[in-house]
Amino acid sequence: MLVELMREPVALGIILFVFGLITGSFLNVCIHRIPRGTSLVSPASQCACGQKIPWRLNIPVLSWLLLGGKAACCGRSIPSRYLAVELLTGALFVFAGFHFQSQEPYFLFLSVNLVFISILLCSTFIDLEHMIIPDRLSVGGAFVGLILAFAFPALSGWWDDALLARMASLTSAILGLLVGSGTLYWVGIMAETVLRREAIGQGDVKLLGCVGAFCGWKGALFSIFGGALVGTSLLLPIVLLRSRSQTASAENNNSDRGETIGWGVEVPFGPFLALAALLYQLGLDRYVDQYFEQLGNLLRLAWNNAGFTGSFW
Ligand SMILES: [Zn+2]
Known part of the structure; x- marks a missing residue:
């Protein structure tokens, strides 16, 4: 019915x-x-x-x-x-x-993505309020993503329930998890070396692992760079405005009670990662995947031109 x-x-x-x-x-x-850290079911609201x-x-x-x-x-x-x-x-x-x-089987794709959306929303609002992303969501979500990939190989395009198809589907989810969290981990390490302070939290790295398990490696990479782009373009005007008004108030000689705002301001990265992951999963995936494919073709061409034969990718 x-x-x-x-x-x-x-x-x-x-x-x-x-x-x-x-x-x-x-x-x-x-x-x-x-x-x-309290129970989700009791006490009642x-x-x-x-x-x-x-x-x-x-x-x-x-x-x-x-x-x-x-x-x-x-x-x-x-x-x-x-x-x-x-x-x-x-x-x-x-x-x-x-x-x-447009996806088949519809109910499978829909329900898996409703779970994914819920994890992202929950992580976003907790991160906004507490500047943390609990492991229950990020690590728990990554586990859920891997289990779903193994249980439903159709999610990664395998129209087969054989063990081989399951292993292939699981492998692409694991690849997404490792590429996502590994890349963000190293971006964080390098940013830390340059900026001399923690730039990317452990929670963000774990959340990206979860994103990779659901979206694959392309979605995970897009979330990092898309998230950084969205974050910068939204925050830059705010930071600039604030530092301008700070300078203005400094000129008025009442800067003593000013809070530390401007470039040192701490902003959670999780919501931007989540937003980019949502954009990928809910429509940008077509374009992003196409871009990666073209990039792969270029690299293959360069590889062949360099005198190597056979396919590397
Ligand atoms: Zn009351």
């Missing part, structure tokens, strides 16, 4: 949006509890004041809007992050639902 209904575009959109809102509501619990939240005040988006962003028990304001995560998850689930329609 549900499968029949999901062939109807409007129904598909509504089902995925509602499912996304519910998942987003659960992700909010994860974002709050995973960094604190609680307000910051300790009161239990009844189910009718815990409906995604609606409750927040009806309550005007204030807790019913004590009037504390509920962070708008709760609303944002729910809506974002809903929107991404709908987008993924339509994007993967």
